[in-house]
Structures are given as C-alpha cells and as structure tokens.
Amino acid sequence: DAKTTQPPSMDCAEGRAANLPCNHSTISGNEYVYWYRQIHSQGPQYIIHGLKNNETNEMASLIITEDRKSSTLILPHATLRDTAVYYCIVRVGIGSSNTGKLIFGQGTTLQVKP
C-alpha cells in the first residue's frame, strides 16, 4: 500500500508556480521521497527525490518539512505541457523483504490552464 496521501486534483494557471502537496506521516528515517509524473499514459517520468534536505533540479524543487511528514513539489513556472498525474512515493526500504520498489498511489492530476 502507498504510504502517501495526495489531493486527487489541482489546477494551476500557466506561468504560475504549481505547488503539489504530499503527506507521508509514517515515513521511516532512511526512506526517500520520490516524485514522478505520467503524462497522458506515457511511461512515468522521474522528477526529483530527497531525504530530508530541500532539493532542486532543472525540473522542480522539493521542499521537505523538518519532521519529514510532508513535502511539496514545486514547478516554478508551469506550462501546458506540465499537465499530468503527479505521484509522490516513499520508496520502500532496502532489506530482507523490501527491494526498493516504487509503490504508486493515485497521485494528483494537475491541470495547467491557459
């Protein structure tokens, strides 16, 4: 089962920042938060991941709260091509019964509007 909770849908105006929240209150100390997106049934696209520090790359920024129980993905200047389903995933820990697999929830459908 997914360990994250996301709003089912959000709208964002083109050119504005899109802030996608995610709750992961049961995250363990060594588990990373990953974000992927899926555009119109294409293969999921990796966006960003982090452990406890905020992260930024050419696609987005990831803000993780100090207690690590929630995070926010920020697309700084959303375009129409950013319309997609965004998945926040806590990657299951490595161990005898955990294999680092990504467990997808229902995600947030982000609609970027002109």
Added chain:
Amino acid sequence: NAGVMQNPRHLVRRRGQEARLRCSPMKGHSHVYWYRQLPEEGLKFMVYLQKENIIDESGMPKERFSAEFPKEGPSILRIQQVVRGDSAAYFCASSPRVRLDTEAFFGQGTRLTVV
C-alpha cells in the same frame, strides 16, 4: 545513452494466445522492475529482477504470468493464455543499483489488447 526500451509498443492478442513483452534496460543497469496499469487505474508493481534472478515477485499473478532477465538480452514478461482482463499497459523500469537514493527510469510501455 538510450533510455529504457520496450517493445512492442502495441500488442494485440486473441484470447488464449501468449504475449511476450520485452524490456531493454538502460546501459549499465542490471535491475528491472515491471508494472501493470489497467485502464483508468494506477501503476501496480508486479516483479523485480536482477540479472538471472527474480528478487521480488509479490505483485505477480499466481498463474499464467512469468518473468525473466537473462544474463544476455532483454527482460521478458510472458503472459500465457491471455484473457481480456490482461488488457493493460505494461511498463518496465531500470536502475543501476538498488539503493534508496538511486532513481529508476521507465520505458514508454507496451499496450496489450486482448480481443
């Protein structure tokens, strides 16, 4: 560096036939994950393989489905005696190592239609 390659992109099979889906991981990647996405649903984990080994098949249906990742060549997901309920998009992802801080990259999927 080419991405994860899946073929065929579209596959049509009649009920009772076999479907073979191929996944060539990115260069240098020896870990492969398979996922299934039923229409209008999310991605469901099926199986995780390393070269020549099945590590986690907890998401695989007990019958008709099998997967392999030989020493040479692509990973294969095989579905025997397909039924209409097998119609879905099947995605694979590859990773160079299994660590929590290492991302996995997905292919564009194979869309299986059973008629």
